[in-house]
Every structure is written in structure tokens, then in C-alpha cells.
Amino acid sequence: MAQATSAPAQLSASDSARMMDRWSRRDWLRGTGAMVAGLGLAGCERLRNIHTKAVGLRGTLNILVWDGYFPKELFKQFESESGYRVNYQTFESNEDLRSILQAGAVKADLVMPSAFAAKALATEELIKPFSVEKFVGFESSNPYIVPYIWGSTGIGYDCDRVVGLPKSWGALFSLQPAPRIPDALRDFRPIEKVAMLDDARFTLGSALIYLGYDPNSLNEKEIDAAARVLSDARDRIRYDSADVPENLRTGAYGMAMAWTGDVTKALSGYPASAPTVLNPQPKMLPGNKALRIALPREGSIVFMDSFALPTSCEEIDAAHAFVSFFMRPHIAAAVTNYSFYATTVDGATPYIDRYLINGPSFFIHPSGKNFNLKDVGEMDDYYRGVWSQLTGKPGPVAEPPQSPPIPELEIEDVDLTT
Structure with a gap:
């Protein structure tokens, strides 16, 4: 058997066990009708309180990401702040992403592989390191990826x-x-x-x-x-x-x-x-x-989807700005509230709906049998x-x-x- 891996930093094993207990009880489902009805839009609704001064158009940032993670309102907010228009396409599996990058069939400035798949992409020189010093408060021993979304x-x-x-x-x-x-x-x-x-x-x-x-x-x-x-x-x-x-x-x-x-x-x-x-x-x-x-x-299996910089990236500054924007705690929380997937971003928890924090989105195996793909x-x-x-x-x-x-x-x- 593989060695059990530790849970993401914001969850302890005891926290996970308590969440699992709540999930098995019907009272978790009672009284949530009104809240659930608007939950899919919660991340977007909170953006109404975010105001920035728009800047002139600088160019287009082409991103290739998993479907269903990002509300378009966040792209608009980034466009308003940065001046870079977001052109996004989606993929369905790490195998598909690898094939797309190998073929060079899609123009991409930023991609989103699972963490385990990044090493092969780096070995094949399909991705290159970030300038991590541009990310405030972010430290990593692997400059090829910036972890962002996780789940079981x-x-x-x-x-x-x-x-x-x-x-x-x-x-x-x-x-x-x-x-x-x-x-x-x-x-x-x-x-x-x-x-x-x-x-x-x-x-x-x-x-x-x-x-x-x-x-x-x-x-x-x-x-x-x-x-x-x-x-x-x-x-x-x-x-x-x-x-x-x-x-x-x-x-x-x-x-x-x-x-x-x-x-x-x-x-x-x-x-x-x-x-x-x-x-x-x-x-x-x-x-x-x-x-x-x-x-x-x-x-x-616990997965971690991460931002990565393809070697074909033409908009280096825009790609770094995009990652920095989405690493802000309230923006990361808006992504979780929209997508229902857990975030790796420190400080995002206070902005995430309690319904999600206490629900299956943040579940890990209470016995510690959580495996990472490598x-x-x-x-x-x-x-x-x-x-x-x-x-x-x-x-x-x-x-x-x-x-x-x-x-x-x-x-x-x-x-x-x-």
C-alpha cells in the first residue's frame, strides 16, 4: 500500500471526521433550501462589493482550465483591473491537456494541470517555472506550479x-x-x-x-x-x-x-x-x-489542481497577474462558492459559505487513507x-x-x- 499523505493544511483529521459525521445526518440537509437556491451564484454576488478602476486594453490572455471552476464575473473583474482580456478554453483530463500541449494545437498562456501531472509536463518542456517572487505571500519548493483547487x-x-x-x-x-x-x-x-x-x-x-x-x-x-x-x-x-x-x-x-x-x-x-x-x-x-x-x-485519491506556465506563453506578465488575482483570499473564496471545490488559499475560509465548509467538498478520508497521485x-x-x-x-x-x-x-x- 502507498503511504498515507497528510491532509491540506486547513483541515485536520479530527475536522474531517466531524465533517463526515455531519454528512451522514439528515439534519445537515434540513433548513438549507433558501441558502442552497442561491449558493451557485454566491461567489458572483459578492463581487458586487469589489470596485476597481478600469485600465486600457493591453492584450489577450489565453488560458486552458478545467470546466466549471471560474465564474465569468471574475474574469471581467480581472480584465477591468489588468487591462488583459481573458480568452479561456477547457479540457476534461490531464491526458487531454498533455496531448493539447504536445500538439501545440491551442494557444495558451496559462494552464491548470493536476499537481502529479506537472512533472511530466516539465520533463517534456511543455511548462516552465513561474517567477514566484511576483506572488505576495506565496512560498513553494516547486516553481512550476501554484496549487489552487483540491478535493477527494x-x-x-x-x-x-x-x-x-x-x-x-x-x-x-x-x-x-x-x-x-x-x-x-x-x-x-x-x-x-x-x-x-x-x-x-x-x-x-x-x-x-x-x-x-x-x-x-x-x-x-x-x-x-x-x-x-x-x-x-x-x-x-x-x-x-x-x-x-x-x-x-x-x-x-x-x-x-x-x-x-x-x-x-x-x-x-x-x-x-x-x-x-x-x-x-x-x-x-x-x-x-x-x-x-x-x-x-x-x-x-486526493487531487490538487494547479496553475502552470506553458512554454508557449506569450503574455508572461499577464499570466503572473492572473494567478496573483486569483490567489487573493476573497477571490479564491468566490471561486469555491461558485464551483463547490475546496481551495488551497490561506485566509479564504472566512469568505466561504459554511454549507460548503461543513459539506462533502472539504471531505478527506477520516482514517488517513488519503493518497496522492505521483x-x-x-x-x-x-x-x-x-x-x-x-x-x-x-x-x-x-x-x-x-x-x-x-x-x-x-x-x-x-x-x-x-
């Missing part, structure tokens, strides 16, 4: 459709009849179809953890074993990273491997579209109050080759996976009414 990976599930608590990753991998389903529902199989993240390292890493291996394994046989787990479940798995919140919210997925922020979003509801000048308060999509999240007993060097090609065979996506060729039998699934009943 767990199982999002509908407690009205899934009997008991999914305590193991096996709840996703193993198709077994759910116990004690009422006769009226026996013709309905709520967890036959599940979703796994469309991301090689996160999904293969979780399968490795399930089998008792290091999620950063350099052993081909162990990686093959993890791939076999997924291959054996191919008839019931859909790979999806982009639409998990919507599909959990609407009930299209009764169970899914998901990032904590996405589960919060699906539970709480969110705007049907981004706010605009003509429509500053778009319709809120209702949340699914039956959703819960489980951090499997085998352990969970750069695996040349073995990354093997991971991508295995992933290509599983998903049909282009990638290096790998040998067909073989593995031991899958461990049995255990689901125990829990009282969700207390």
Missing part, C-alpha cells in the same frame, strides 16, 4: 436507490444483487449501470487501491490487474468526467465514481447557465437531496496504453490485462435517519 475522489450515490452504504470500491466494480430491496423494486436494478471517471490515473489508481496496491504502481502486473477489474465490469461502466454532476442530479447515475465537489454540486443544484448582463440570475437547477458520498474503506515517469506510457485498450481512446499499445479474481463486494445497511 469517492463514490457518489443516491441513497433512495442504493441499499446500504457503499463501503468499498467494489460497489462500482462488482455486479451483485443488492440485499433487502422491497419486492416492488425487485425488477428495478439501480446500480447495474455506474460511471467511472474518464481519467486513466484516477480510475486505474482507484482500482489499484481496491486491490491493495499503490495507486502509483510501477509494476505492470499490478496495473494489468487493475485494468482487469475495469474490463470485467465493462458492460456496466460508462466513463465520464464532464457530466457527472448533471447525471447524478437527474438520477441518470444511481452511483458514480466522483470528485467531492461534483457531488456537492449535484446535491445542491446550480445555475442552468452562466450569469450574463441580460440574465444576471439564471434559473437554478434543483439539487438531488438523496445524494450522498462514500469514501471507500480501501482509501481515496509522476510515474516512463510507466505513464504503460498506463495510457492500458487505458487505450479499456476505452478505445488512442494511446500506446499495451499487453492485454490479466489479474486475480475480484474481491467480493460488501454493502452494509446504515441508518440514514439519525
